[in-house]
Amino acid sequence: MTSLPEQPSPKRLGLVIDLDICVGCHACAVNCKEWNSGGVSGPLTDLMPYGAEPDGVWFNRVHTYEVGEGAEGRTVHFPRSCLHCAEPACVTVCPTGASFKRAEDGIVLIDEDLCIGCKLCSWACPYGAREFDEDVGVMKKCTLCIDRIYNETFAPEDRVPACVATCPASARHFGDLGDPDSDVSKLVVERLGYDLMPEMGYAPTNKYLPPRPRQRSAGCTGAPAAALAPAAPAPQGLLGWLDRLLSQ
Amino acid sequence: MHPALSVIIFSTTSGAGYGLLALLGILTPLENLPHDRIFGFAALALALGAITVGLLASMFHLGRRERAWRAFSQWRSSWLSREGVVAVATYLPAGLFGILWVFFGRVSLTAGVLAALGAVVTVCCTAMIYRSLKPVPRWHNGWVLPNYLLAALMSGALWLAAILQFFAPNPAITLLALAATALTALVKIGYWRFIDDAAPTSTAASATGLVNSGPVRLFEAPHTSQNYLLKEMGFEIARKHAAKLRRMALTLGFGLSFLLSLVALVTTGWLAVIAALLAAPLGMVGIFVERWLFFAEAKHAVTLYYGQTAV
Numbered sequence: 001m002t003s004l005p006e007q008p009s010p011k012r013l014g015l016v017i018d019l020d021i022c023v024g025c026h027a028c029a030v031n032c033k034e035w036n037s038g039g040v041s042g043p044l045t046d047l048m049p050y051g052a053e054p055d056g057v058w059f060n061r062v063h064t065y066e067v068g069e070g071a072e073g074r075t076v077h078f079p080r081s082c083l084h085c086a087e088p089a090c091v092t093v094c095p096t097g098a099s100f101k102r103a104e105d106g107i108v109l110i111d112e113d114l115c116i117g118c119k120l121c122s123w124a125c126p127y128g129a130r131e132f133d134e135d136v137g138v139m140k141k142c143t144l145c146i147d148r149i150y151n152e153t154f155a156p157e158d159r160v161p162a163c164v165a166t167c168p169a170s171a172r173h174f175g176d177l178g179d180p181d182s183d184v185s186k187l188v189v190e191r192l193g194y195d196l197m198p199e200m201g202y203a204p205t206n207k208y209l210p211p212r213p214r215q216r217s218a219g220c221t222g223a224p225a226a227a228l229a230p231a232a233p234a235p236q237g238l239l240g241w242l243d244r245l246l247s248q
Numbered sequence: 249m250h251p252a253l254s255v256i257i258f259s260t261t262s263g264a265g266y267g268l269l270a271l272l273g274i275l276t277p278l279e280n281l282p283h284d285r286i287f288g289f290a291a292l293a294l295a296l297g298a299i300t301v302g303l304l305a306s307m308f309h310l311g312r313r314e315r316a317w318r319a320f321s322q323w324r325s326s327w328l329s330r331e332g333v334v335a336v337a338t339y340l341p342a343g344l345f346g347i348l349w350v351f352f353g354r355v356s357l358t359a360g361v362l363a364a365l366g367a368v369v370t371v372c373c374t375a376m377i378y379r380s381l382k383p384v385p386r387w388h389n390g391w392v393l394p395n396y397l398l399a400a401l402m403s404g405a406l407w408l409a410a411i412l413q414f415f416a417p418n419p420a421i422t423l424l425a426l427a428a429t430a431l432t433a434l435v436k437i438g439y440w441r442f443i444d445d446a447a448p449t450s451t452a453a454s455a456t457g458l459v460n461s462g463p464v465r466l467f468e469a470p471h472t473s474q475n476y477l478l479k480e481m482g483f484e485i486a487r488k489h490a491a492k493l494r495r496m497a498l499t500l501g502f503g504l505s506f507l508l509s510l511v512a513l514v515t516t517g518w519l520a521v522i523a524a525l526l527a528a529p530l531g532m533v534g535i536f537v538e539r540w541l542f543f544a545e546a547k548h549a550v551t552l553y554y555g556q557t558a559v
Contacts, residue, residue, distance in 0.1 A: 002322045002324075002325045002326055003322075003324050003325045004325075019458075024468075026470075029470070052473075053473040053474065054472075054473055055473055055474055055475055055476075056475075057476070058470075058471075058475075061470035061471065062470050063466065063468070063469065063470050063553055063554075064466075064467045064468035065452075065456060065458065065464050065465060065466060065467055066464075066465045066466075066467045067458045067461040067462060067463070067464050067465075068461045068462030068463070069462055069463070072461070072462060073462070074461070075467060076456070076458060078456055078553075080470075080553060089380075089381070089382065091325075092325040092326060093325075093326050093327070093328065093377075093380070093381075094322060094325075094326055095318075095319035095320075095321070095322050095326045095328040095329035095332060096315070096318035096319050096321060096322060096329075097318070097321050097322050098318075114315070114318055115311075115312065115315075116310050116311065116312050116313075116315045116316055116318060116319060117310050117311020117312050118309065118310055118311075118319070118328065119309070119311075119480065120326075120328055120377070122476070122477075122480060122481070123249070123381055123383070123384065123480075123481070123548070124381055124382075124383065125383065125550070126382065126383035126450070126455075126548075126549035126550060127549075127550065127553075128477045128481070128550035128553060131475070131476045131477065132311065132476045132480070133311075134311075134476075136311075137310075137311030137312045138311055138312060139311075194457045195457070196454075196455060196456070196457055197450050197454050197455055197549065198454075199449060199450060199454060200382050200383065200450070200549070201382065202382075208457050210457065210458070210460075211458075211461075
């Protein structure tokens, strides 16, 4: 059913991505590919993976931008994946019922057995979250790792999406953005998290945290400004004789 | 947007078929067209043939054609599904209208009007598929629906005028074709002016949310070669090529077919026949080129993540 849930649960699972912390290492994208190649969405087909023009399905892509000019300029690494929107047009345009938004947690999914590969959902997504698998002939997208986050064989701390589990800088956070008291919601309030392209009206669940203002001066660490003591005068006596001998 | 041939052939060919079907369904019962059975067979075969060829062409756009029947299920939310449902449903009154006319010599007003209604609604659904897509601002505007409807009326009227040359040349239908051609060209020019002047809906800054820090430039793309997003949504056409193709659609397509229809109106005999027979395919060429441009000139919001500054 591609109509949106009539009575969605207040639970809205999603990600919070901290652009101040992300170092652009692509580990989230690689671990996503690794996990999902073997998970419910697998295979994520790669065409000519060792050729001159490798091309394949990825659910997560890391872009790097230069923002601002001159001394104000900075580099921002920007991971991009499905935002699990509250108003996902990718779902409502689907003619077959393959695309759907879950009432219980807001996750947007594709039933690959129903998909006819018309590609209209990818046209309807401004964020480029959906990629067509030419080999299988169906559309694929981020599942928020439903096969991890509800996996009871995992230790509770591992029940997070693969991208979150692997981020070495802890730039990615997973939680319930529909609950104002959750850690992720508090983080969004504290750091002024925002929506991508709010003008599209898709009401994304995932939030991005902006880079913090740039620090203008070095802070005081407590160490003396002159770290090296001045050089000692040339030694006299036995040491002086040894010094002259070894310097020859 | 990538101009996929299967989709462009579908909307131009079946658009012409639906235009012709709508005109036949309304004008024949109202005694404006001959009730000749052979005329009925020729005209309806052309209309339903064009519709069918177009619908089959659209199947080639699918990754899993064997599941196409599933597309009839989500008419509550999806314009693509509605299009499929109405397109197939229209065969019923159209088939009945044809059988009654060709085999029994009876022209049914009810079947004709229902077939015409189905034809118009199908073309509306096709247009709404594009018009409803917010990530493509050059599609998400009020010009698209009249563009599609008028193009269908124009090509349908041109073909009807051409067929009538063999049965009962009808100056009123040729006049209709002339008016529809002029109006289609005018609305297309209006659309082009609109997309050239429209303020951008989204920018690289709004796409990344980096709004307070100055201009956003792509420093490093996520991948070294093309991917699905760039191949499907990242198609770009040089401004000068687009301008050349717009001129081609206006002159070779709309302009020439208008002039030929004019020749068919003021002459008789074989000259009128040849002029009308050339006007119809040339009009189709014009619509095909503008439809190709409709895709090629459309910018998708996802390109903002790949270096485009505004859409």
